[in-house]
Amino acid sequence: MTQAQAGWIAGAAAAVLVAAGAITYAVASDGEAAEVPAAESADAGFARDMAVHHQQAVEMSYIVRDRTDDEEVRRLAYDIAQTQANQRGMLLGWLDLWGLPKVSAKPPMSWMGMGDAPSEGDGSLMPGMATDDEMAKLGELNGKAAEIYFLRLMTDHHKGGIHMAEGCVERCTVKVEKDLAQGMVDAQQSEIDLMADMLAERGAKAR
Incomplete structure (x- = not known):
């Protein structure tokens, strides 16, 4: 790991701690902490599964950051890593x-009725x-090959x-979590549009 990469990871970790404390306070101050979701509820399932989904996006962003000198791609990767x-x-x-486990015995996406989908065992745990x-x-x-591949992978990931x-948004009951989910929809769709333009600039398109 390079010194720059280590610094980037440390910065992201610090941001995570700040965000976690802020959101915990927000939930508690809204009076929602008293209504703890069930362990297999949509609220808990989304929190567990999206945390795993986001972790891979962060990892992808770290990888491409060190595979290209293109400032536009590096800036996008940095923004995605920090946000997610x-x-x-x-x-x-x-x-x-909520005092709930971060892992579940049920397959990913069970809270969406998708847990029975067959797994190919290739590391693609969830859609995208x-x-x-x-x-x-x-x-x-x-270089350019890494940029195009990253943009294609991240477009699929965002979808x-x-x-x-x-x-x-449809199934969760905790308002602050539903609001975060809607924010993800809006922000990631905007980034999909941006990545489509970036791919076109490189003579490519999404898969």
């Missing part, structure tokens, strides 16, 4: 606040997530994230 690390801290903070092979390939590419966030 912060949101991941919020999601895990809720689970701590990159496979183990795709993550490895991203780490092998450089899967939007699908899950829309599920929370």
